[in-house]
Amino acid sequence: MTQLETLHGHLRRSAKAQDKRKQALQHTKEMCQRAWNAFIKEHQSPELITDEQINGLYEALYDDIEKSVSAHLIPFALFERKRFFDNINEARKKRHLPLLPKPIIAVRPQRPKNINDFDTFLYLSKAQSIVAQAFDRWQQKNTFSLLESVSWFLFSLISFAGYNDEKMLKEIYNYLEQKKPIYQMSDDMMVMPIRLLSSDYGNELVTIENDLDEVYHTRLIIIDDISRLWLLKLQRQHQAQNEFPKYHQVIKRLGEFIGEKFTVKSINRSRACHQLSQMTQETR
Numbered sequence: 001m002t003q004l005e006t007l008h009g010h011l012r013r014s015a016k017a018q019d020k021r022k023q024a025l026q027h028t029k030e031m032c033q034r035a036w037n038a039f040i041k042e043h044q045s046p047e048l049i050t051d052e053q054i055n056g057l058y059e060a061l062y063d064d065i066e067k068s069v070s071a072h073l074i075p076f077a078l079f080e081r082k083r084f085f086d087n088i089n090e091a092r093k094k095r096h097l098p099l100l101p102k103p104i105i106a107v108r109p110q111r112p113k114n115i116n117d118f119d120t121f122l123y124l125s126k127a128q129s130i131v132a133q134a135f136d137r138w139q140q141k142n143t144f145s146l147l148e149s150v151s152w153f154l155f156s157l158i159s160f161a162g163y164n165d166e167k168m169l170k171e172i173y174n175y176l177e178q179k180k181p182i183y184q185m186s187d188d189m190m191v192m193p194i195r196l197l198s199s200d201y202g203n204e205l206v207t208i209e210n211d212l213d214e215v216y217h218t219r220l221i222i223i224d225d226i227s228r229l230w231l232l233k234l235q236r237q238h239q240a241q242n243e244f245p246k247y248h249q250v251i252k253r254l255g256e257f258i259g260e261k262f263t264v265k266s267i268n269r270s271r272a273c274h275q276l277s278q279m280t281q282e283t284r
Helices: 009-043 051-068 071-096 118-122 125-140 146-161 165-179 225-240 248-257 271-283
Strands: 183-185 189-197 213-224
Touching: 009 051, 009 071, 009 225, 051 071, 118 248, 125 146, 146 165, 146 225, 146 248, 165 189, 165 213, 165 248, 213 225
Parallel strands: none
Antiparallel strands: 183 189, 189 213
């Protein structure tokens, strides 16, 4: 078992973040070394390097860093670039060569890349179209099977509450199937507390009699107004029927509503589900 696997919660997240930062620094250091070797080979004489030439190298390295390093790690990478050329200057100083100008460590602010994709992000026309089609289908039907009600409930949670994580949807389904209690908070707020296995966010459970470690974290699923109507519908049907639909049947029917073929294993890659969830977050 690795050291990371023995950690839980914020300690695990911190260790993972530190490891990614170390990888980014090492990548930057190696990139600087390759670029410097090529630069010296091209210009041959280290005595005659001009500020314009070295600044061009700095600019090229900055562009490479932006392409290969995560945005939140760029400041660390720029410090690593500065440290690399500080060492170059120390070596030049010992040889009585003129010092190179230092590279800047400021990050250039950029406009978010996704705001230009208006149809699929800002206005989310496809997501709005899916919701409009759903309303139209709801209004044309008078009766719904238990399978349809469960599927529409999950669709509603995705569309109006923003839940689209595959593990979360499965736990919500299990919660319904097992007829666990739905809790009321703050007068009219309905909540489903679900437990998810998570090494990153869970709390470590103490092992008893050599049982395996399991790490859970609890999510409170807030049921929005439209989803509450479907919840009321399927609860009444669930009480009258013994056989609850299978999860794969629910997901297949959900795919029919959304107009995108996906399975239990591929729902997390569904573009439509992501757009519906994103639209919810923008309108909150």
